[in-house]
Amino acid sequence: MLISSLFGKGSPTVSFEFFPPKTDLARESLMSAVDHLDQISPDFVSMTYGAGGSTRALSIEAAAEIRSHTRALVMSHLTGVCHTRDEIAAVADQLWDLGIHNIMALRGDRPQETDQANPFESFPFVKYLVSFLKERHDFCIGSGCYPEGHLETPNLAQGILHLKEKVDAGCDFLVTQMFLENDSYFRFVELAQRSGITVPIIPGIMPVTGFSQLNKFETKFGVKLPDSLRNRVSEVEEDKAAIERIGVEWAVEQSQELLSGGAPGIHFYTLNKSMATVEVCELLGLHGTTSL
Helix, strand or coil: CCHHHHCCCCCCEEEEEECCCCCHHHHHHHHHHHHHHHHHCCCEEEECCCHHHCCHHHHHHHHHHHCCCCCCEEEEEEECCCCCHHHHHHHHHHHHHCCCCEEEEECCCCCCCCCCCCCCCCCCCHHHHHHHHHHHCCCEEEEEECCCCCCCCCCHHHHHHHHHHHHHHCCCEEEEEECCCHHHHHHHHHHHHHCCCCCCEEEEECCCCCHHHHHHHHHHHCCCCCHHHHHHHHHCCCCHHHHHHHHHHHHHHHHHHHHHCCCCEEEEECCCCCHHHHHHHHHHCCCCHHHC
16 A cells, blocks of 8 residues: 555544664664554654665664554655665665555765765765656655755755655655744745645654754754744753653644644654654544544
8 A cells, every 4th residue: 555545535644753773672662662653543654764775774674574563554764875776776676575665765864974976976866766766666755845944955945946856756745854833834835836746745743852852953954943942941951851741732732733724644753752742642632544
C-alpha cells in the first residue's frame, strides 16, 4: 500500500519519524517507543538515513524490523549525497524486495569528512533522485520542504521553485521541517499552491522537551522562536518537567490550529521517544486512519 492512497479521505493522517539505533540498548528503546506509539494507530512511520549512507545498513535494518512492531506503513528515508547511481539502485531494489514501497527522498547534508570533491555529483538536486527512484520502481515518494526557508537557499521564492521541480519530477507528498509559528506554514502553503504545487504538504511538529533543544532549533535549523514560547521556557529553565508540559501544550495548540486550517495531517518528530507525542495525540483525540 502506498502513502499517497491515504490522502483525500476526509481524515488527517498521523505519522511519526524515528532514527536508526546504534547500540542494542538504543534499539530496545526504539522498539519500545514504536510499540507505545502504535496505540495511536499511525498511518505511516519513517526511518531516517545517515549522511552519505553512514547509517545505511542500520536504517534499512531498523525500517524492516519496525514493520513487525506497527500496523502502519513504513517509509524509509534515502539521500543521494555521496552515492553513485548504482548504489542508490541497489538500495532501492533492497527496499522494494523488503516490501518498503514508500521513500522519503532527500538530497542529504554535506558530510563534515569526505574524500569526494563533489559529494552531490550523482544527484545534485533532489529532483534527479526522485525521477531515478520512480523509474526504478513504482515507489510513493515523499520529500522535505522548509516553510521558513532553507539555510542554503537565498530566499523563499527560490525554495518554492526548487520544490516545484521536485514535485514535477514525481514527488507525491511533502513533509515540512519543524516550525513553531503556524503563520509560516500557512504562508508557505499559499505560495506553493500559487506556483502550481497541488500535492499534500504535511506539517512537521516536534514537542519541545528541553531548554537547550529550543536553542538548537534556532541556531542549527533556522527555526523562528516565538517570544511567548521563549519567555515561558526561560522562566522554568531548570525544571525539565515544566518545560515538557509547556512543549506538549504548545504542540497541541499548534496542531489544533493547523488541522482547523486544512493541514492534511501531522508528522511528529519523535527523537525515538514516545511520551510527549502520545500525550499530544491523546489530548487532540488524534488517531490515524488505520484505527477507523
